[in-house]
Amino acid sequence: MYVCICHALNDKKIKAAFDQGATTPASVFRHHNCQVQCGKCVSTMRSMASEHRAVCAQQAAATVTATPVSAPCCTTAIPEAANAEAIPAYAVAAE
Ligand code: FES
Numbered sequence: 001m002y003v004c005i006c007h008a009l010n011d012k013k014i015k016a017a018f019d020q021g022a023t024t025p026a027s028v029f030r031h032h033n034c035q036v037q038c039g040k041c042v043s044t045m046r047s048m049a050s051e052h053r054a055v056c057a058q059q060a061a062a063t064v065t066a067t068p069v070s071a072p073c074c075t076t077a078i079p080e081a082a083n084a085e086a087i088p089a090y091a092v093a094a095e
Contacts, residue, residue: 003041003044003045003048004041004045005038005040005041006036006037006038006041007029007032007034007037009028009032009041011048013032014028014045014048015048015052016031017031017032018048018049018052022049023049023053024045024046024049025041025042025045025046025049028045
């Protein structure tokens with residue numbers, strides 16, 4: 001299912017960004033080397049981020065008693081933009 005029409009980001013691409021450390025819609029855009037345009041997808045991405053965090057919390061709780069087989073998700077943060085001034089004001093709303 002396409003979530004972001006402007007950048008053809010479907011739920012799989014967005015989930016992949018979350019799995020690699022994205023935590024906000026803005027970091028999903030950075031992961032895919034793009035920026036928010038119309039912003040209609042931001043609320044859906046925020047909901048997906050909340051769901052992803054809940055799943056990660058459940059996985060982290062489950063690994064407390066078990067030996068982790070692989071690294072838990074959400075361990076690699078997407079670096080913030082090197083030049084924050086290059087991000088337009090409307091992109092800040094996606095943080
Ligand atoms: S639908 Fe995502 S920026 Fe427009």
